[in-house]
Amino acid sequence: MTDPSSSFSHADGAPDTSDAAPTVGLFVTCLVDLFRPRIGFAAVKLLEAAGCRVVAPRAQTCCGQPAYNSGDNGHSRRIAAQVIDAFEGVDYLVAPSGSCAGMIRAHYPELFEDDPAMHLRASALASRSYELVSFLTDVRDMPLAAIEARFDGAVTYHDSCSGLRELEIKQQPRRLLSAVEGVRLSELPSAEICCGFGGAFCVKYPDVSNKMVEEKAADIVATGADALLAGDLGCLMNMAGKLKRQGAPTRVYHVAEVLAGMADGPGIGEADIGEAEEDAAPAPADT
Amino acid sequence: MSAARDQILGHIRRSLGRGEGAEAAAAREAVDARLTERPRGLIPERARTPDPDALVALFQEKAARVDCTTQVIASLDELPDAVADYLARENLPAELRMGAHPDLTAAPWDSRPTLSVSTGPTDGSHAVSVAAAFAGAAETATLALLSGPDAPTTLNFLPESEIVLLRKSRLVGPYEDVWRLLRARNEEAGGLPRTVNLITGPSRTGDIEQTIELGAHGPLRLHVVILDDV
Amino acid sequence: MQTTTPQFKENARTALANPQLQQALTKMKVGFVERRAQARAALPEFDALRDQARDIKNHTLEHLDLYLERFEEKVTAAGGHVHWARNAEEARRQVIEICRGVEAKSVTKGKSMISEEIALNGALEEAGFEVVETDLGEYIIQLRKEHPSHIIAPAIHVLKEQVAEDFRAHHIQFDKARPLTEPRQLIAEARQVLRQKYLDSDVGITGANFLIAETGTSVIVTNEGNGDLTQTLPKVHVVIASLEKVVPTLDDASAILRVLARSATGQEFSAYTTFSTGPRRPDDPDGPEQYHVILLDNGRSGMLGTEYQDMLRCIRCGACMNHCPVYGAVGGHAYGWVYPGPMGAVLTPSFIGVDQGGHLPNASTFCGRCAEVCPMRIPLPKMMRHYRAKEYEEGLAPPAMRFGLDLWGFVATKPRLYRLATRIAMGLLGRLGRKRGRFARLPLAEGWTRHRDFPAPEGSTFQDQWDAMGGAR
CATH class of the missing domain: 3.40.50.11810 (Rossmann fold)
Known part of the structure; x- marks a missing residue:
């Protein structure tokens, strides 16, 4: 499998785009959304230059990290579930933040350790989630x-x-x-x-x-x-x-x-x- | 046995959720197996060479890095000269305290009449000691010294300078090979000695502003004489 | 030991305002970190050895009861005595009984954090014994009536000028005009003073870096040789060790030793690694006549089987605190109890309760550097997060924080409300901040703006701009 856009299974319902440009769901992050939208637009520009189609799922707010790091696992799970729902249809989730991408990749599955169905969905999203610059380099091998x-x-x-x-x-x-x-x-x-x-x-x-x-x-x-x-x-x-x-x-x-x-x-x-x-x-x- | 003992062990078993019967037996078996088989872990590449000359070179290189001096002699007959010359070089008194180890007592100390040699432990009044290593691990220039009737532990710590004789035939790569030799010895001796000292360079401390200084409580100087008996 | 952990914030402020401490910490942050990095680079197998060390301890912890029983059996067979202590009080009593049993007057001690944990020195002094710490760093802080601020470098917070002052005040037998400006001079003086203490001592107390089940052996790792003099010269050697120090075999101990010194001081191996098995043998010319091991639980058996079990792999190397930016800012005393730094942020609430120790797992940015360098691969931030969750569940989190979290959680789970609220708030903030691009002061953000400006938002959110330009959803 050399085409990175097809490296993940779409068993969880994501559209099959193995021959076309992959669809990237931009997780804009709450800080960028609120304080510096231009970072989001820069991300869009870079993703498009790397041959991706970019969507920004509407139902996104925050990754839940503030709650998670404060020990509030209840809110963390609810926010995570919302992100999982919102990004289930895209090939990749990409965030212009290592912190939020790390939350989704490393910690979403942990949040649902006691809920097998959600754990599966969280792991599926985690494996398709990247920080912007690492996505451009490691997944897209952007020239x-x-x-x-x-x-x-x-x-x-x-x-x-x-x-x-x-x-x-x-x-x-x-x-x-x-x-x-x-x-x-x-x-x-x-x-x-x-x-x-x-x-x-x-x-x-x-x-x-x-x-x-x-x-x-x-x-x-x-x-x-x-x-x-x-x-x-x-x-x-x-x-x-x-x-x-x-x-x-x-x-x-x-x-x-x-x-x-x-x-x-x-x-x-x-x-x-x-x-x-x-x-x-x-x-x-x-x- | 004490109530505290039973309570602690009971608490551990409950916390681990260890069951009875087959489960407990399996755990016991795993422990017995590990203690009998003593599986060897990963040995660093550098310690894996079987070549005695390479081991000497590695030992000398690592020793230099920890302020430990070394020299090689060809026979026990050369030990008195090596010791006397070292003492002269370092401007140390020509008085030695040593254990009655056969290798040490076999050396022809009379060949250097200026040396005064006595045997036994020390109360701190001796400036220089001589000891015989049981083995050496070249991987970090570590000496293994065992306590015993002919090897007082005080000689390794109270004098300001210590000279250690190490046979090349007892120089191994990793620490694990020291244990192999030690276990073979234990079968004859009926168990471990009271003390096994692994010594790597002279005493040091960094407790004052992280400035490394030698000779904190133990020896300020450590000199290893490697006897080429291979 | 009396804890000041609940006052962590005040402690931190005091520490930040202490110029001598800050000078000492600046030095520490460079030295330990560089030396560890060099040691790691010089051993290609280092990270694989860390995995192996972790696995050895995990196996041991899963069979802890059995290895402890075997250890006890072997100690007894070698002529030693094992004492089990459920808590600090029992351990202190056992040490005092052993000392009284030989009519001891003077007790020397090697460096031991367990001894700090059970507050042994005070108890021994109260019982009438003279207690002398022999590790140079410990000796310095004993003179200063302080506690260790670092687990392997207890006096790291003290400058050499301060040591000189302490020595002049306490070592009145020496010439007042003697030079004490260099570490070398200070060390020579301490060597001379302590030499007599070793020789006069009746009981030597050490900790243990490892207990070996195979042979019934206790192991200490030191650089000065003080631990060896402490345990060799008196007639009694007492080892105080916590349960999790046990490892199965000599091979297992050496496997972990390969990562210990490299992680701690950046040495490839410490100067003295000493394996003690039982008392002196009948024909031995020196060594202690009695050998006792006190096995201390003090809460550890309760950590097994919980999310904190991994913490019991800790070998007390100090790498986590050497690399911790919070420790580097405030030093060890601010943590307020025995164990500072990231390992202390997990151990403190484990031992004195989350109600007392709750600040410590919170006072972390989760930067992850501690877990990155831990030779035993202990997931320290993860365990701190468990404590935060516990605190949250038990309602111990500060009300203002709880309110903020609830509000944010409420809004963040309602995307439409979130967009509306953020549109209004960012619009307002954006207009207010347009001129300077930042705020020097902002209501409700005093914690931020006390020390730094707050960058102003652009004014409209990404979500709104994306919609305005017809971006795909």
Whole structure:
């Protein structure tokens, strides 16, 4: 089976698209939906460039991770069931977040360990769910030539914890970034150390979280990079918030924005939203 | 047996959900099998070489990394010279304390009349000890020393410097081969000695600001003399 | 030991404001991590050895009763004594009885976290014995009347200048003008002081890294040699070990030893790994005349068969805390009880209850670095999550958090309501934040904005924009 679009069985009711472009259900994630839709549009653009048909199932809200990590298994299961229902018809679920994709891939089956029917459905979805950049690389084997983007300057990259450790995302974003014209990668020595976001952690233990993001921000600034990139908006908002508070000039973008050539608007936490909204609509690569 | 013992063991069995009869018998069998067969696990590649020269080279390389010095001698007759020269090099007193191990007592100590040699345990008043290793594991330059009538354990810890004689024929790759030799010895000796010391380099500590310093409580220097008896 | 775990937040604040501690932690975060990485890189089989170590312990735990019985049998056959202790109080009493039995005056101790767990030093002192910790780090904190802040480097929070001050205050027999600026000088002085303590000691107490069922042997792993002097020179050697320390065979112990030091200090093997079986033999020129092993349960038998059983594989290497960003920020004392870091975040609620220890499993970002480095492959975040669930089920979670979760859960399971509510909220926030792109202060988000700005949303949601452009559903 060389065609990745046919690598999973469709016994659970997904349409057979083995000869056509696979249908990707974009799990936009609540943070992207609410705070930075342009990341979602960047994801759509990249998925289409990788030969996928993209749908955004309407009944999606959140992956349930806030509840799950707070020990609220009841709500977690209800939210998970909703996501499983909403994405049952697509070939793949793809999220522009290692954290949400990790929740679906690694933890949905765990949530239904005592419910065989749901466990089966959760496992089926889990096996078809990916984080955006790893999907583009590992499943679609996206040719570097399909990345049409330009970003002038040095960037540094933070490996968000869930993506790194639950999904083994490390080289994939770096590989794709190497295809972006004008970009220079200046590695962050502490790239694999948590930024201190941790969902509710950052508000439950604000002082500890602050210490962590303070060290992270210092490390980011020390790389001298013009921009910080990562694959998770939660971590990005945390680090951007700290960098802005400190008055650091570093700009902050989701890696998908740069890969899609959509990082010419304001970075996370920067002003001028009005212009940004115009930029956010999917458009040909602005190179 | 004590109430505490019965209660603890009972609690373990309940927690494990261990049944009676056939299930309990199967568990017992699994334990007996493991203790009799003593299955060997994964041995790192580096420790698998059977070549004695390669083992010596590996031992010496690993020893150097843990601040342990080594030298090779061709016969026991050379031991006094090796020891005396080492002491001179390190500017140490020419007084030795050692166990009455046959290998050590067989060495011609008289050939170096400046050396003063006594046997027995130490109370801390001896600066240099000499001991004979039971075996060595080359994988990490680890010496195995056994306590016994001719091998006081205090000699391994109280003196500031220790010199250990290791026969090349007793140098093996992995720790597991040390146990193989030890079990063979135990059959004759009727069980393990009180103490088996696996020693890898001199005493060290990183307890003050993670700065590694040698000679925390045990020896500051460890010198291994490998006797080429192969 | 009195716990301050319920005050974790206050403890953390104090720790964050302590410049000496922060300096010490900065050093720790680099040293241990780099050395472990080098040790791992130098042994291609390292990860496979971790799998094997996990499997050995899993097998042992599934047959724990049988291996303990075999261990006891073998200790007794070698002339030693085994004592079973259900809890800390029983263990303390047993140690005191052994000490009284030989009319001991002075007791020396090797490093043992179990001894901390059962608060042994205080009990021994109360019973009239002089107690001397001999591990350098333990000795330093004994002088400072503190507890270990790290399970393998107990004084990691102390700077050398502070050690020098403590030594000057306590070692009044030496010249006041002596130089004590270098670690080497401090170590030489401690060596000299403690040497006499070993020689004067009547009872030596150590912990155990392993108990071996095959031979009835206890094993200690040290670098200083203090544990060996502690157990060799006095007439009595007492080992205090918890039940899960047992492994089947010598081979099994060495298999786990291959991952222990590498994970802990990044050494390939510790300087001294000592296997003790029974008391000295009749012809032995030295060694203790009595050998006792105290087998401590203290809650462990109750962890078997539960979602916390995996925790009993822990070999106390400290890798989880060395790699933990939370530990790295606040140090070990903030955790408020015996065991800090991720392993402590699981053990503390297990031993003192989730009502007392509940903060610790919550004070984690689930970054997963602990599980990534654990030589025994213990799923630490998963177990912390189990504690969060337990806390939630028992209604111990803070009411504000519960309310927030319920509200979010309510909205998130009603996609239409969710879209309406988020449209309104993001529209409002977007308009308010349009000018600066971020908020320096935001009601209900004080925890966030105290330390960082809050990036403003674009204003309209992805869902609405997607609909507006006729995106496929």
